[in-house]
Amino acid sequence: MYRTVAIAMLAVSVALTPGAVPAQTIEKRIERIEKQLRAVQRKVFGGQDDGEAAVAPAPAGDRMADLEVRLQGIENQIRTLNGQVEELRFQLEEANRRLEKFQADAEFRFGQLEGGTKATTPATSAQAPAPAAPDTRTAKAEPSPLPAGSAMEQYNFAYNLLAKGEYARAETAFREFLAKHGDSELAGNAQYWLGQSFFVRGQYQEAAKEFLTGYQNYPDSPKAPAYLLKIGITLTRIGQTADACDVFQELAARHPDSPEARERLGPARKEAGCS
Template structure:
């Protein structure tokens, strides 16, 4: 399908979903968080069912988290976990949701997210498991 002519504000170049994802990720890597936010949103709007969509959703959350925009970060991480529960970033999304909720002083909700992470992803990557232990302690989860 041809691109919509009425979208001059677009940040994503034409290309394959992978090329477009890589473009958005480069903006993130350059710490251009507002541009990366826009690019990941556009990627998700255009390629929401692509295998990279779960990763894009996670990195969208990161663009908010690093700017301490915790409400949209929490929403993005929750969407990443719920929308892509089998995706490679599902456990990371749940971890970051807990960290965001902790930053928002929503400790009970954060501890619930950490509990869900431990229950649902017993074979999560080592870095996620280590962060889970650290973050649970930081939030004083029981």
Template sequence: MSFILSDRLTCAAAVALAMIALPPAALAQSGYDPASAANMSLRITTLEDQIRQLNGQVEQLTFQLRQMQDMMRRMSEDTEYRFQEMGHGGVPANAPSVAGQPHVMQYPQQPSGQPQMLGQGLGQAPTGAPVQGAGQPLDLSQALGQPGTLGLGQPGQQGQILGAPPQPLGAQLVAAPTDSPKDAYDLSYGYILRGEFDLAEASFRDFLTRFPGDELAGNAQYWLGESLYARGNYRDAADAFLKGFNNYPDSAKAPDSLYKLGMSLKELGQTDAACSTFAELPRRYPRAPQAVQERARSEMQKSGC
């Protein structure tokens, strides 16, 4: 509706301007009236102001539409994961189970007293990760600096320990209705859907501290990265996505974590490392959702990989 009205106003302004541009002889023959011309000029000015206002409204609506599309994509991805969970009886597809025992996913753990740093173990395939073909393993050490750190700043800043507590929040977190991992996850994901990314970060960090071996931990690690990425905190987002890729290789969100790791590196200006990450996605996860693979290919083309 806004586009149609804008087009009509533009046409009206063009007609009025054409009338003013007529030569004096033509104006005299047509009964030119200075008062009418002044009135027409005022109307044109008013129409131009209205057009500018409409353009501003169109830009605002376009921005809101993009936000809604992004939110719908997130909801679709999470719904897809939940259907996968239902199809496997609540157990991830690649997770082994022992009869008579509750299933708890096991993930690589760091030796006691040695916190995991960004880039650590990146040159090796994560435990249980499907390595495909003869392609070289993902190695970002040359592009990012010294092994074990991002290499994007001074020591102690960019080599930040993963899982650091978030900054104090302006709003207070709400407690989950029960102590179950699912309720805690749903509460955290609700913050994502409402765009409350600072609360989402704190809530997902709390989830990962309390339920590191839960089947939803891989998803939680991914959304932790998204909560940071959405606020432009690309360095910490890269930390979170890398940890999701390394520690939860069998998670439904592992391909997404690898893709968003590449996006974070691209935002940090590490184009070569981002290209290596995008190229690794189809090799590690050839059965990743088609949408994720297409986005990775698109970003490779945009980046000139």
């Protein structure tokens, strides 16, 4: 299931998103995880590939301990890949919105050049409507920004708001999610996307605050490298380039093999003017 969803999304995302992780790389990692999973299954059920030399079975306790360790590793890799798919999807939605805006602007200007557009003003009524009478009823409590459902369903709802460009609603939804599910394994991702809801609006002070909160509260999250990258970028945007370079150095030291360090750190350091 993970492989089908990941490859389907990445095949589209990588084609349209500049600087994205190559689909072949993600697919190979997924295939490697599946191979590891099959190896674990063979170990549990006693099967072996054709031509594989028979070995003496390990004690049951050792086999179960090894199984648990390997399964945890696979789960961690799947969470990391899911986070990369989310990032690619978000970048794709942003690119699509920019493209749609560019097309609309181009069509409008082309129409002006051809003389095909005329200034229009909305029709107004002869008499202005009377002001509405004040509502003296007791104000009702504001509805929750999240629908009823599981933590995963509520997380997906908030993320979809962000992907659709409804940044203010996404901000509110992610705050509500974190208030309800702060100890969920999705909380680290939710905090990251909360920061991103400010970042895409150019509110870099607030974005830096939320990214820093996420890195402090969820240092072991798969989003930890992304937190550091975005902290550095937001510091650059608000003029604190020396601090930004320190953060980039920490990213390179702590997560040298992450996509953020391998593919995005160089341009970010260049923007900050790091030596």
